[in-house]
Amino acid sequence: MKKTFLLGLALVVTSASAQSLTGAGASFPYPLYSKMFAEYKSDKGVSVNYQSVGSGSGQKQIIERTVDFAGSDNPMSDEQLKTAPAKLLHIPTAIGAVVPSYNLPGVTAPLKFTGQVLADIYLGKIKTWNDKAIAALNPGVTIPPLPITVARRSDGSGTTFVFSDYLSKVSSEWKTKVGTGNSLDWPTGTGAKGNDGVAGVVKSTPGALGYVELVYAKQNKLPYGSVQNRAGKYIMADNGPASKAAEGVVIPADTRVSITNSPNAEAYPIASFTYVIFYQDQKYGNRTEAQAQELKKLLSWMTTSGQAYNEPLDYAKLPTNAANKAKGIINSMTYGGKKL
Incomplete structure (x- = not known):
């Protein structure tokens, strides 16, 4: 009887932990993320707590693994990525x-x-x-x-x-x-x-x-x-x-690219992708596979259905080439080396 109770408790704890995710970083996309995450909770029942603390702080927190994901308007440099304990990935979520x-x-x-x-x-x-x-x-x-x-x-x-x-x-x-x-x-x-x-x-x-x-x-x-x-x-x-600003831009495999001062004659010159940064392999610390799956689902939603909220909040949607690259990156996520 005691074993059954403990097993049930473990299942409850695991389930509860998978129902919330945390992120921190850029204030640039905060109005968009606030709307996205409110809609996501309403639709999927998963809470996403995002702290608007600036891209630099978000990058620091993802390196320290204190959040599930970071928000950043600039991609991390090769030098910064080397300071992380494992491989970090970037996906764009909007253009601002x-x-x-x-x-x-x-x-x-x-x-x-x-x-x-x-x-x-x-x-x-x-x-x-x-x-x-x-x-x-x-x-x-x-x-x-x-x-x-x-x-x-x-x-x-x-x-x-x-x-x-x-x-x-x-x-x-x-x-x-x-x-x-x-x-x-x-x-x-x-x-x-x-x-x-x-x-x-x-x-x-x-x-x-x-x-x-x-x-x-x-x-x-x-x-x-x-x-x-x-x-x-x-x-x-x-x-x-x-x-x-992103039209005609070749999006690299890791999506890290600058689109300021675009040569496009109709482009606004101070524009940028804003990114979510996360670990490719999600098994670290006390993270469960359920948490990893929830993060993958969230990121997939942000770059597909969630794009419906970009334009009403004065952000541009991801162009098709960027959205396709993001999909491939999300699909490369693993848990303990096993594909999610």
Whole structure:
């Protein structure tokens, strides 16, 4: 009788553990993931607890194996992957756009920016809104002579990586002096945590400029500007222009690729895939095969049925080539060397 009770208890514990998953990382896709995971729980009965703590923290936590998966707007480098105790995999889940959002009382028309002007603002070379470089891009627009309060991320951020990756491609001075990364040695600016933190600085500070994921600008009712792409066109961020950034891009087998500063004439230039990162072999620590199966099911759903939630929340869906690569990667997951 006692053995039967213990066996039953073990089954209950295993079943319960498989009904929840944990993730942490990028704030860039947090609005999308919040919706996805709420719908997934309603449909599948599995809770997914995702903490929006920044891509850098998410990468750290997956290396330390304290979460089932990490969210990151930038893929981990070869050097970072070598620090993990086993093989990590990446799959893209959406394409998002990073926009220059600002607070300029009295300015109603969307401002135009070039990559060079954005780089010079974040280098501290352009200090006021009525600078001739900004005025030349926006003839006929009366811009107040406010000082520019530069808002940036203070945490390890994939949004920072995407923005700095773009600036490094359009400004040799930025590339040399600052470069690309989740965390930077910033020449200027006020730091804030998360996309929501930067949006908060912009919203509360007349004269502020910050880079945020599109949905955060929209949710906070913040104006944001168009950005000149490689073809010379000024493009406003939206699902279509963000999606165009990935058109014609060869997706590598591991899906780690940059799509900023796309050559596509209709593309928005500061766009990026956002990724989920997880271990190929799921047998580690006290993980059960049931947990591994639930993670595989979740990832499969996010890259198929879950894509229905991308566009309503201002993210672009995965292009077919990226979705197909993601499917193959998910299907390579194992548990103790055995295919899941």
